Amino acid sequence: MSNPKDPQFMAEQLVSKLKRRQLTGSMAISLETVKVLRQIVSVGRWHSEEVLIQRIKQVGARLVAAQPKEIIIGNVVRRVLCLIREAQANLHKHQSTQDLQSLAMDGTANRPPQFSTQSSMSTLFGDEATEAGPMTAGTPSRNYPLETSSPPSLVHQIKSDIIQAIQDFIEEQEDMYRNIATQSMEHIHSNEVIMTCGRSKTVELFLKHAAKKRQFKVVVAESAPFYHGHEMALALANASIDTTVITDSAVFGMMARVNKVILGTSAVLANGGLITISGTQLIAEAARHHSIPVVVCAGLFKLSPVFPFDEDSLNTCVAPDAVLNFSHGDIVSKVDVISPFYDYVAPEYINLFITNQGGHPPSYLYRLLEENYDAEDTYLVKA
Incomplete structure (x- = not known):
């Protein structure tokens, strides 16, 4: 067994x-x-x-x-x-420091005391004839073994x-959800109108935490054909947040009334681009047209050192029955329906990333990559 x-x-x-x-x-x-x-x-x-x-x-x-x-x-x-x-690296650095300290202490501790035989008067007049003679034959050696307990393996x-x-x-x-949610007071102000799409637990807790002390409205795009936005709107409404659900086609028209866009994501790529739920690209482009700031809430573990050389390879296509099923009759056999689950959002559409270690602009991501990953591990399998 x-x-x-x-x-x-x-x-x-x-x-x-x-x-x-x-x-x-x-x-x-x-x-x-x-x-x-x-x-x-x-x-x-x-x-x-x-x-x-x-x-x-x-x-x-x-x-x-x-x-x-x-x-x-x-x-x-x-x-x-x-x-x-x-x-x-830390262990080897610590051991090297200990070895240097041990050698220094060994050399100092095993050196016999040397007393000057010069008088203060001879020192004053520079008399070198009375300098101390050489060490005697009985002088102990400097290469004593260290009397320390053997360290663990x-x-x-x-x-x-x-x-x-x-x-x-x-x-x-x-603790990622809590650390991101506690930053909500710095980014959400009273009487703001905030737009989001789909359902992200990070964004949901972020908005709920801000609603404890702020009064604001949330507009949620329904994210057809999966309609995760309906679940998000219900969760926010149950937390006494003024929430409105809109169709995806109404995003551009509503964007002029919005103060801020807050999005979740499945992954953040090395260039600052997003792999996120389908429909997010539409919101990002509308926000850029109206000069509305776009904020992304994501934990640092979602930050990837992978660059989007081929955006389509990072996407997933799901069954198209939610868009066109067999009830539509003859048209099903005459068309090919592609139903992507994710959207790729370019970094120029993003203004701020809120992580569990604080807020960072897209230009700072390279530093986070250096702190969290090693360049030798970018490719797990060598070509």
């Missing part, structure tokens, strides 16, 4: 869930992925950091292959790899550091 805590078994279970789409939502996928990688670090057998990195890359490549369109999986794998490299020490870093990463994700 398979051990449910075995890393290999957990990885296979996650691959199966991803292939069958039994696991949906960025947060759920991210937490499941990082827990599998944490189990590989804590339970798996490895004797060096290089072996661990290669094992994480192999498992990460399998998870990405199971659901290539879920960019979050690759983000989490690269983030864990960066944490491993940081723990390795390097692998054991770095393993505990990596596990703690991964646990901090998990807690950061779990």
Whole structure:
């Protein structure tokens, strides 16, 4: 019988869930992925950091292959790899510092005391004839062995550091909603009209937190043909927020009355572009035409080092029955209906990113990428 805590078994279970789409939502996928990688670090057998990195890359490549369109999986794998490299560098730096300090203390402690035989008068007149003579033969050597207790195994020490870093990463994700929501008072003011589309839990909690002390109105685009905007509007209305649902075709006409656009996203690419629900591009273009600021609420784990060289490869097409089903008769066999689930929004349409570490303009994303990822892990599988 398979051990449910075995890393290999957990990885296979996650691959199966991803292939069958039994696991949906960025947060759920991210937490499941990082827990599998944490189990590989804590339970798996490895004797060096290089072996661990290669094992994480192999498992990460399998998870990405199971659901290539879920960019979050690759983000989490690269983030864990960066944490491993940081723990390795910190430990080696700490050991190097300790070695230098030990050598310095060893050289100072084992040097015999030398007393000057010169008198103060001879020093005054520069008499060098009375300088101290050479050391005697009984002088102790400077190369004494250090009398310190043997340190724990390097692998054991770095393993505990990596596990703690991964646990901090998990807690950061779990607190992501709260950390973003607490910034709402700085961006939402009284009597504003805010537009959004679809349903994003991050945006929903962001607006609900602001509604505790602010009075404002929200306009929600229904996001046909999936109508996630209806669910969003219902959730906001239940929180006593003045909410209006509009059709997607009415976005441009309503934009002139809007003060701010707040959007959620599935992923943020390296150039600042968004992979988000279909219909968002229409809102972004209308906002740019009317000079309305566009704010995106997203956790840092959604930031990806991948550039959109081929935008279509990052999209997902779903069944078109919501647009045109078989009840329409003969027309079904005469047309091809493409129903994309995501939109790509270029970075020039975005004014501000609100993350769990504060607000950042799109031009600052390169710095966040350097802080959260290592350039060697951009490609999990080398070509």
